[in-house]
Amino acid sequence: MTLKIGVIGTGAIGREHIKRISKKLAGAEIVAVTDVNQQLAKQVVEQFQLNAIAYPDDKTLIANENVDAVLVTSWGPAHKGSVLKAIEHGKYVFCEKPLATTAEDCMEIINAEINYGKRLVQVGFMRRYDxxxxxxxxxxxxxxxxxxxxxxxxxxxxxxxxxxxxxxxxxxxxxxxxxxxxxxxxxxxxxxxxxxxxxxxxxxxxxxxxxxxxxxxxxxxxxxxxxxxxxxxxxxxxxxxxxxxxxxxxxxxxxxxxxxxxxxxxxxxxxWKDRFVDAYDIEIQDFIDSVSEKGEPQGPTSWDGYIAAVTADVCVKAQQSGQKEEIILGEKPDFYKNLQQA
Amino acid sequence: MTLKIGVIGTGAIGREHIKRISKKLAGAEIVAVTDVNQQLAKQVVEQFQLNAIAYPDDKTLIANENVDAVLVTSWGPAHKGSVLKAIEHGKYVFCEKPLATTAEDCMEIINAEINYGKRLVQVGFMRRYDxxxxxxxxxxxxxxxxxxxxxxxxxxxxxxxxxxxxxxxxxxxxxxxxxxxxxxxxxxxxxxxxxxxxxxxxxxxxxxxxxxxxxxxxxxxxxxxxxxxxxxxxxxxxxxxxxxxxxxxxxxxxxxxxxxxxxxxxxxxxxWKDRFVDAYDIEIQDFIDSVSEKGEPQGPTSWDGYIAAVTADVCVKAQQSGQKEEIILGEKPDFYKNLQQA
Amino acid sequence: MTLKIGVIGTGAIGREHIKRISKKLAGAEIVAVTDVNQQLAKQVVEQFQLNAIAYPDDKTLIANENVDAVLVTSWGPAHKGSVLKAIEHGKYVFCEKPLATTAEDCMEIINAEINYGKRLVQVGFMRRYDxxxxxxxxxxxxxxxxxxxxxxxxxxxxxxxxxxxxxxxxxxxxxxxxxxxxxxxxxxxxxxxxxxxxxxxxxxxxxxxxxxxxxxxxxxxxxxxxxxxxxxxxxxxxxxxxxxxxxxxxxxxxxxxxxxxxxxxxxxxxxWKDRFVDAYDIEIQDFIDSVSEKGEPQGPTSWDGYIAAVTADVCVKAQQSGQKEEIILGEKPDFYKNLQQA
Amino acid sequence: MTLKIGVIGTGAIGREHIKRISKKLAGAEIVAVTDVNQQLAKQVVEQFQLNAIAYPDDKTLIANENVDAVLVTSWGPAHKGSVLKAIEHGKYVFCEKPLATTAEDCMEIINAEINYGKRLVQVGFMRRYDxxxxxxxxxxxxxxxxxxxxxxxxxxxxxxxxxxxxxxxxxxxxxxxxxxxxxxxxxxxxxxxxxxxxxxxxxxxxxxxxxxxxxxxxxxxxxxxxxxxxxxxxxxxxxxxxxxxxxxxxxxxxxxxxxxxxxxxxxxxxxWKDRFVDAYDIEIQDFIDSVSEKGEPQGPTSWDGYIAAVTADVCVKAQQSGQKEEIILGEKPDFYKNLQQA
Missing domain, CATH: 3.30.360.10 (Dihydrodipicolinate Reductase; domain 2)
Known part of the structure; x- marks a missing residue:
């Protein structure tokens, strides 16, 4: 019943979540890690005494049968690739914000998830758990x-x-x-x-x-x-x-x-790290529990990630133009309308 | 040493100030009242058992030698006329907001006060005493x-x-x-x-x-x-x-x-009447004390009344235009720069 | 309609009340002062530019026809004498705490007031006006x-x-x-x-x-x-x-x-002086208004002064004994039960 | 590295802790349960889908080699027996309050723990973790x-x-x-x-x-x-x-x-259950971590349990006597003075 998690990106936030999952939360185990800095990934295994394998890249980590779900905690530009690969393999994904760096990339993920036919992705907006x-x-x-x-x-x-x-x-x-x-x-x-x-x-x-x-x-x-x-x-x-x-x-x-x-x-x-520390705990525990018990995550969806990306783009545009700028989202796909959310 | 006050306008706010001055504050006496409704002015004298004369209009009230200072508590459009007459006679004026209904009229009062050569006017912005x-x-x-x-x-x-x-x-x-x-x-x-x-x-x-x-x-x-x-x-x-x-x-x-x-x-x-009740008391007592002891009021000036009028005009314009509108005040006259303010 | 007040004791608290009545409150005038230090009494008249006479002692001040009410702001042991004299002359008394230094003395005042047949005395417990x-x-x-x-x-x-x-x-x-x-x-x-x-x-x-x-x-x-x-x-x-x-x-x-x-x-x-400054103002204004309009004060009574004296005595006894001590008040006289209180 | 816990007493509080350990916290596993109502113990195993054995009594549960630590969540009078047995077997004990129902019984536990030569017991006073x-x-x-x-x-x-x-x-x-x-x-x-x-x-x-x-x-x-x-x-x-x-x-x-x-x-x-819910989580996680990582619990000790028992006894006596009653504790054993506490 233990959820086997692979972590992609073992920088500061990745290590925080590894520590959280192995030292504070129930129901999950870190079984795999990877980082562009392979040395760092290996160190993390030792540092937290994980019973985990350090993989050379996200692709091999995701593909491994032992991995049930992945945490994407690499730097922003790398998120999209990892999330798409995870969807391809039908693996659950908890992806730290941003889901992707552009609205178009977010839409690509949305389409992949819809095509896969089942919700797999949760985006790391922890405030919803505060x-x-x-x-x-x-x-x-x-x-x-x-x-x-x-x-x-x-x-x-x-x-x-x-x-x-x-x-x-x-x-x-x-x-x-x-x-x-x-x-x-x-x-x-x-x-x-x-x-x-x-x-x-x-x-x-x-x-x-x-x-x-x-x-x-x-x-x-x-x-x-x-x-x-x-x-x-x-x-x-x-x-x-x-x-x-x-x-x-x-x-x-x-x-x-x-x-x-x-x-x-x-x-x-x-x-800032002290402000939402409880929310982070509740968020990750909810991801673990929802995936384990209900077969899909319940937190912020890929569509939420897309909303954030579109809105952020327009906000940056408005920073530069000084004008009132329109935020155009398009219609929310039925796929996301029908989800059971926390 | 008692300041002899005439009240121009015995509606709700006028009666409030009459009650305040005669029942709660020190150093002043209501000696004259007037109202466009002369019957009302007479009733007020009786109601508060004032030792005061009900005058037929602001002009005769202001001109009377027994009146040291006037409270202008009539309706807004009548303020300007009363304030200008008071300045003409060198009488102190406490004028409820607005000082006048247009920026031009406020400026006319400012010029009259500057020409008179001494500060006489205080505008009734009570929050400064909160x-x-x-x-x-x-x-x-x-x-x-x-x-x-x-x-x-x-x-x-x-x-x-x-x-x-x-x-x-x-x-x-x-x-x-x-x-x-x-x-x-x-x-x-x-x-x-x-x-x-x-x-x-x-x-x-x-x-x-x-x-x-x-x-x-x-x-x-x-x-x-x-x-x-x-x-x-x-x-x-x-x-x-x-x-x-x-x-x-x-x-x-x-x-x-x-x-x-x-x-x-x-x-x-x-x-709302409960919110600034103490501020009203302190405001009027300060007007009485400043005029009696220092020979001029210390509260909001005619220039402050002008700022309010100009700004309010532009705010109304902005309500209608939906655009960003400029607020153009002109230079503050030296006369007002040099005042000692509370 | 102005209440003519004599002040017995022109020390710190006496001067505070003199200033309050002459500079902040309505409806009263200081017409007489006295102090064991006669020089001080005279200085106070000058300092506050009072239209008041400095009397040689409380007796002559109280006896004077021009005095409607007295404020007893001398030191505690002198209170009883002044209050009794005031009752004797049917003058209203506002007496700062304590009403008297012993419960017996308070009871003597109570009996004098009851015998006079009309409430005259208010004790200066200002918190009731906070x-x-x-x-x-x-x-x-x-x-x-x-x-x-x-x-x-x-x-x-x-x-x-x-x-x-x-x-x-x-x-x-x-x-x-x-x-x-x-x-x-x-x-x-x-x-x-x-x-x-x-x-x-x-x-x-x-x-x-x-x-x-x-x-x-x-x-x-x-x-x-x-x-x-x-x-x-x-x-x-x-x-x-x-x-x-x-x-x-x-x-x-x-x-x-x-x-x-x-x-x-x-x-x-x-x-501490900042804490109840508003309460002091309201208290003294209430004394002035009640006496002027209703013919008797409405604040804390002589009986309240007696309760304080009895209770304080027992508290001091309990400080010394370390034991639980009984507070025995006796029955509240009907005279005080029937009063209209603020 | 997982702490194997046996739970003695599967009533309300026992089930709360079972749920907490298996669903919210890291580093421990429920491997054994027992209850005077054996049926209830078996139901709990099913209800929480535990990989645990239901033992007939505390003795056999404690004696089992697979059990590293016990949670004593039976009713108060049964605590002492279970705690003493656990000490006898060198098992860590988290005992809900009271440690024992009398000061003498607490002292018996203290002596047993001192004789064993190593701290084993933590008493469930969760507020220290609030x-x-x-x-x-x-x-x-x-x-x-x-x-x-x-x-x-x-x-x-x-x-x-x-x-x-x-x-x-x-x-x-x-x-x-x-x-x-x-x-x-x-x-x-x-x-x-x-x-x-x-x-x-x-x-x-x-x-x-x-x-x-x-x-x-x-x-x-x-x-x-x-x-x-x-x-x-x-x-x-x-x-x-x-x-x-x-x-x-x-x-x-x-x-x-x-x-x-x-x-x-x-x-x-x-x-009340909502007030200290976070404290309960932190408390049990701290017990698990301290025992796993430092080889002894860090929370409230048997001596704290004894203080509570002695003080509670005297408080009940004082309820009845109405008198001031002395609380006599005796000297804190060096054993407890030298402990490293959280």
Missing amino acids: KGYVQMKEAIDQKIIGEPLMIRCAHRNVSVDENYTTDMAVVDTLIHEIDILHWLVNDDYQSVQVFYPKKTRNALETLRDPQIFLIETRSGIAITAEVFVNCKYGYDIQCEIIGEEGIVKLPEVPSIVVRKDAQLGVNLLTD | KGYVQMKEAIDQKIIGEPLMIRCAHRNVSVDENYTTDMAVVDTLIHEIDILHWLVNDDYQSVQVFYPKKTRNALETLRDPQIFLIETRSGIAITAEVFVNCKYGYDIQCEIIGEEGIVKLPEVPSIVVRKDAQLGVNLLTD | KGYVQMKEAIDQKIIGEPLMIRCAHRNVSVDENYTTDMAVVDTLIHEIDILHWLVNDDYQSVQVFYPKKTRNALETLRDPQIFLIETRSGIAITAEVFVNCKYGYDIQCEIIGEEGIVKLPEVPSIVVRKDAQLGVNLLTD | KGYVQMKEAIDQKIIGEPLMIRCAHRNVSVDENYTTDMAVVDTLIHEIDILHWLVNDDYQSVQVFYPKKTRNALETLRDPQIFLIETRSGIAITAEVFVNCKYGYDIQCEIIGEEGIVKLPEVPSIVVRKDAQLGVNLLTD
């Missing part, structure tokens, strides 16, 4: 606040390194809001416009920081999404949905309350 | 959060009556944010663009509700100001300023904390 | 939390000076809880026991600090009241009432919310 | 609030069934506070006194509810611990530690924040 977002989703679905009209959210990092460029505010940062927001309100995106507030002096010369994305959905919900990656004070994810009858807001990260030095305060996180 | 906003202003001035980069604010009413039209979202509602925000960040407005989110079904057919105003300042601060006047859940004023080093946010209205029925909650207001 | 406590009282009276069963409260000061002795934790500090708690729950005290937790090293050798008072009411409500006068972190008044159906808690002092340096926090007060 | 308590512990150990002087805590349940008796407020409810508080402040208990506030009408006739325990530690920390098991409004665990320099307080359970119907609120739990 307890706060799950509570928000439930509240919205139960019409606690009536119809959603507006969303205000913010994604703030303490700082970023010198390689972080303006478009990464979309593809690395806003991408998580892109996935979670349409899911929260059961809607699709229609258009986006980007505004650049006064630039913080704490960002590099070349980086626009902060940025505000004004995104509209098909039903007219107005989303103001702030990305501020050198905010200095903490790693802070805010999300508030304003509906016809009320408002629902993501909780603050729980923390002891301290009264000291004429202040009453709680701690904020500074490291 | 303890929360005052604390925010102090924090910003002390650079607690570094340079302000963005402001997120919301002005929400439970509901409005059937006479409330889309442009009133600016001239009656957003007008308070217009005044307070430039004061908070010591900046001037540059442009505004309006967005209409999905409309709430709780608003009348003809009213756009909610609305989002994206206002930029000269230095580049990006303000997203929501107006939502049928929000149903409460009267709620939110304001958050995001700076280079941190964020400062207006406090919630204090309330007992109740644990009951699986909820931990505080009460929200529903009536 | 908005938070008023909201708590309303919630309890409306049975929001059902029958109260327990109260947890704390009275914390940053620090005290070297003259502060262990019994002052009762007579200067806990005295405010003593007054407010029986009022909040409409009950009388039955017994008290004192516990001394580990002593803070921030207190002087001779001072027991903190202290915990376990007070029981006649109906069995258990109150745990902490007094901690060298708590260092702030001036903090906490009160929470646990009832059969829920809990109600005093709000924190409102403050802007700051996110900075990995902390999300609000400011706490450090100076 | 993130909020862990943060409090860190803050205290880092002297954030200076020396602890007082603790205020509360343990509140919505309601209890008709079998819940007054002493169960200690042995079933307060027992968790007994374990966690001495751990938080690194101190031992000295005495306890019980107070009975006014009784809620929502409790059965025969049950004293609420109750207040005033517990003092050796160093003089004063703990006021409220137990209120028919509080109606929610399942609520409160803990606040007042130190010389500040206060630290357990966080509220995180929840979305809702503005609706003139209320700003968060949800409270009503079911």
Whole structure:
């Protein structure tokens, strides 16, 4: 009953998941690893004392009969190839975001999956497993606040390194809001416009920081999404949905309350890795359980990966044009409409 | 030492101030009243047992030697005439918003005041006396959060009556944010663009509700100001300023904390009159004290009234055009630059 | 219609009230002052530019026909004499706590007031005018939390000076809880026991600090009241009432919310004078208005002053004995039962 | 590397742990079960599709070579026997509270463990693995609030069934506070006194509810611990530690924040099982990891079980006597002093 997993890409995030699966979660075993750096793959086997084989490439790993499912945790441009190969062999795939680097490539994966005739792929948008977002989703679905009209959210990092460029505010940062927001309100995106507030002096010369994305959905919900990656004070994810009858807001990260030095305060996180650590655990456990027990994953689909890719493309275009840009998705295939989702 | 005040306009807000001055505040006395409805003015004298004369019009009230200062609480279109007459007679004026209904009329008042050679006029933007906003202003001035980069604010009413039209979202509602925000960040407005989110079904057919105003300042601060006047859940004023080093946010209205029925909650207001009642008291007391002790008011100036009028005009234009519209203020006269302000 | 007030005792609290009445409140005028230090009384007249006479003693001040009401703000041991003289002359009295320094003296005042046949005296327990406590009282009276069963409260000061002795934790500090708690729950005290937790090293050798008072009411409500006068972190008044159906808690002092340096926090007060400044204003305005409009004060009565005195005596006894001590009040006179109270 | 676990007692809590180990956690396998109801044990094997043998009794289960560690989740009176047998066979034991039903029996286990010469036993006090308590512990150990002087805590349940008796407020409810508080402040208990506030009408006739325990530690920390098991409004665990320099307080359970119907609120739990679900997971994972990797458990020891038993006994005595009762522990054996603890 143990799910046998092969990991493609043993960099930081790959090792995190290997550790998670072998040390914290139930029902799965790492039986195979591979990396473009073969030496690294071998080291990982030793480091975590895995009963696993280091394969020379994704192709041989995927093809091996002993492998039930693969985790794609290589760098973005390599995702598509691995996912397509996995589908070809009928293997389950958990693919870290992005599913692929272009909308066209995502569509190729979608077509492959539809042709295969069975859902195999889950995309790694972990926020859907965060307890706060799950509570928000439930509240919205139960019409606690009536119809959603507006969303205000913010994604703030303490700082970023010198390689972080303006478009990464979309593809690395806003991408998580892109996935979670349409899911929260059961809607699709229609258009986006980007505004650049006064630039913080704490960002590099070349980086626009902060940025505000004004995104509209098909039903007219107005989303103001702030990305501020050198905010200095903490790693802070805010999300508030304003509906016809009320408002629902993501909780603050729980923390002891301290009264000291004429202040009453709680701690904020500074490291993004601490924010969704529980969500990562729940996400991977859900992948393991769904595949093992129901024969297909239940998390974000290839179509969700495609939505993210299309929307991110248009957001980057809007960053450059300064204009309101349309987001054109096409019709959701029936294949994905009929899925049972978590 | 008692300031002798004449009140022009004895409608709801006029009576509120009469009650305030005669029953709650120190240092002033209502000695004169007038209203277009002369019967009403006389009733007010009786109702509050004032030792005051009901004059036939603003002109005779202002001209009377016994009157040191006037409160202009008539309807908006009548403000300009009363304020100009008061300046002509060298009387102090506390004028409820708007100072005048057009930017040109405000400028006429400004020129009259400059020509008179002494500051006489205070405009009734009471939020500057709200303890929360005052604390925010102090924090910003002390650079607690570094340079302000963005402001997120919301002005929400439970509901409005059937006479409330889309442009009133600016001239009656957003007008308070217009005044307070430039004061908070010591900046001037540059442009505004309006967005209409999905409309709430709780608003009348003809009213756009909610609305989002994206206002930029000269230095580049990006303000997203929501107006939502049928929000149903409460009267709620939110304001958050995001700076280079941190964020400062207006406090919630204090309330007992109740644990009951699986909820931990505080009460929200529903009536706007309860929100700034303390601010109104402090505002009028400050007008009385400043005039009595320093010989001139210290609150919002005619120039602030002009800023509000110009900005409101452009906001209404932007409501109609859907485009980004420029806000052109002209240079602040030296007369107002040199004032000592509270 | 202006209430003419004489002030007996022009020390710190006396001057505060003089300033309040002449600069912030409506409907009263300081017409007379006196102090054991006659020079000080005269200085006060000048300092606040009062249109008032400095009398040589309380007797002549009270006797003067021009004086409608007196404020007793002398030191505690002098209160009784002034209050009795005022009653004798049928003058209204606002007496700062304590009404008198012993229960017997309070009873003498009570008898004098009953004999005079009309309520004249209000004792200066300002917390009853604090908005938070008023909201708590309303919630309890409306049975929001059902029958109260327990109260947890704390009275914390940053620090005290070297003259502060262990019994002052009762007579200067806990005295405010003593007054407010029986009022909040409409009950009388039955017994008290004192516990001394580990002593803070921030207190002087001779001072027991903190202290915990376990007070029981006649109906069995258990109150745990902490007094901690060298708590260092702030001036903090906490009160929470646990009832059969829920809990109600005093709000924190409102403050802007700051996110900075990995902390999300609000400011706490450090100076006790800032905590109840609004309550003092409302209290004195209520005294003025009630006396002027209804012909008698509505705030805490002489009987409340007596309850405080009796209870404080027993608390001090319990501090010394370490035992549970009974609080014996006697029956509340009908005179006080029938009063209309705010 | 997989820890092979036998479960003694397959009632509710036993099944919870079986599910946890087989479905959520890593590194362990259920290989054996037993229950006084042998039928039940067999059903559990089927229900969870365990690769496990149902043994006739604890003795044979423990003796089996295939079993590395046992979970004792039978009813309290049976714990001692199973734990002693496990020690005899050198098997690791995770024993749900209580370790044994009397202090003497706990001491017998302690002596057995010391004689065996190696730590084998962990007692199931899961709160030590709750993130909020862990943060409090860190803050205290880092002297954030200076020396602890007082603790205020509360343990509140919505309601209890008709079998819940007054002493169960200690042995079933307060027992968790007994374990966690001495751990938080690194101190031992000295005495306890019980107070009975006014009784809620929502409790059965025969049950004293609420109750207040005033517990003092050796160093003089004063703990006021409220137990209120028919509080109606929610399942609520409160803990606040007042130190010389500040206060630290357990966080509220995180929840979305809702503005609706003139209320700003968060949800409270009503079911105790939801409160510490994460702590249970972390606790059992830590037992598995510590035993597997370090060769001994790191959680609460037999000595902690003994402290709980002694203290609970005295608390029950104090419930009955109404007097202050001494808690006499004896000296902690060196064996337990020298342990490496989590």
